[in-house]
Amino acid sequence: MQQQADVAVIGAGIVGLATAYHLALKGKKVVVFERTPRATGASFRNFGLVWTIGQQAGAIYDRALYGRGIWKEIAAKTGLSCEETGSLHLGYHNDEVAVMEEFARTGSAHCEVLTAKEAAQKSNAFQSNGLKAALWSPMEMMLDPRVASATLAAFLQSEYKVDIHFNTAVNGISMPFVETKNGQWKVEQVYVCSGQDFETLYPSVFEAAPITRCKLQMMRTVSQPGNWKLGPALSTGLSMLHYASFAQCPSLPALRKRIEASLPEYLQYGIHLLVSQNGAGELSLGDSHEYGKEVDPFDKELINQLILQYIKTFLLAPSFEIKERWHGVYPKLTNGETDLVLQPEPGVTILNGLGGAGMTLSFGLARDVTAKF
Helix, strand or coil, X not given: CEEECCEEEECCCHHHHHHHHHHHHCCCCEEEECCCCCCCCCCCCCCCEECHHHCCCCHHHHHHHHHHHHHHHHXXXXXXXXXXXXXXXXXXXXXXXXXXXXXXXXXXCXXXXXXXXXXXXXXXXXXXXXCCEEEEECCCEEECHHHHHHHHHHHHHHXXXXXXXXXXXXXXXXXXXXXXXXXXXXXXXXXECCCCCCCCCCHHHHHHCCEEEEEEEEEEECCCHHHCCCCCEEECHHHHHHCHHHCCCCCHHHHHHHHHHHCHHHHXXXXXXXXXXXXXXXXXXXXXXXXXXXXXXXXXXXXXXXXXXXXXXXXXXCCCCEEEEEEEEEEEECCCCCCEEEEEECCEEEEECCCCCHHHHHHHHHHHHCCCC
16 A cells, blocks of 8 residues: 655654654644654653753754753643753862863853852752852753653644654665555655664765764652752762863863773763653653663663762752663764764655764754755
8 A cells, every 4th residue: 555745753752753744834634653652762761851951052053952942832832841941060079160260261162260158049959068060051941851852743733733653663665655564665765863773774974974862761659749959950970071062171181181090990881961850740860871782682781870979969859769771772873973864865864873962953953954955
């Protein structure tokens, strides 16, 4: 049985749904194929943070701000929880403060350096003793990643009549035809948003691309008692080593040198510390970064303990009782770029490689890539 649409999008994670959204805005008839019963990949297994402060200055940061605005619009229309928490990077060492001050002086992000007393007015969830300063940004937002993609999918179906087929793998593409178990679709364009699945479609293209996988480990606490609130998402100097936005800071090598000497295992496992809170009052804690095409199916309890050990040095949460532990896998580029956009054949575009910034950058990337269609 042959059916027809203007565009096929493969993958119902955030990248695929953001692409479908922008195509639907143009009045295109869009069909989306997701091989699993629901999207439970990287779009499902993250902090839920729209993390603008971690994005490179310029066009990438602008994409982050654009995506932030789209999430707010969708949340207002759907009832999706979307809390503008902002974020605080906590500085307990002089080298961390030096990086914060350099970063704030660039003016490339909406942030400022606060004194310890000023930071305490933003949140009472961290250890104030020994805090030298904090980098405050009001731009970060918290979504619940376990419902965000499903809410977005339902919104596209109801608002724009996007035809989404879950539990439907695409077995092959031979333009203008897309093959599935339920028959053939004839389309003008295909967007392949397959996340960390490099083997199913165009495997030779992915093999030649500068892309690998990243495994991250995370945890979630029970709901905090007494309606306790985290307030802003909390982070530390380790995150300044992780995010590309801070790479411009002249003091960063000095910070890295101290961490290499004092916390070598944290660099070995790519651990940086983030804490966020969802609408149920649960805290998400993490995370680590291990790279390679082959993903170890077994989690390292050492990594979880390192995360908890460091977080307990600054987080003053009432409960650290862990409710869930898990790992996620996302595609990561090895050449320092923020996305992979390829055209393996006429009419087909691959969108991939957003690393851990899919919630933040997908809408902006999709807007730019689909602009000419």
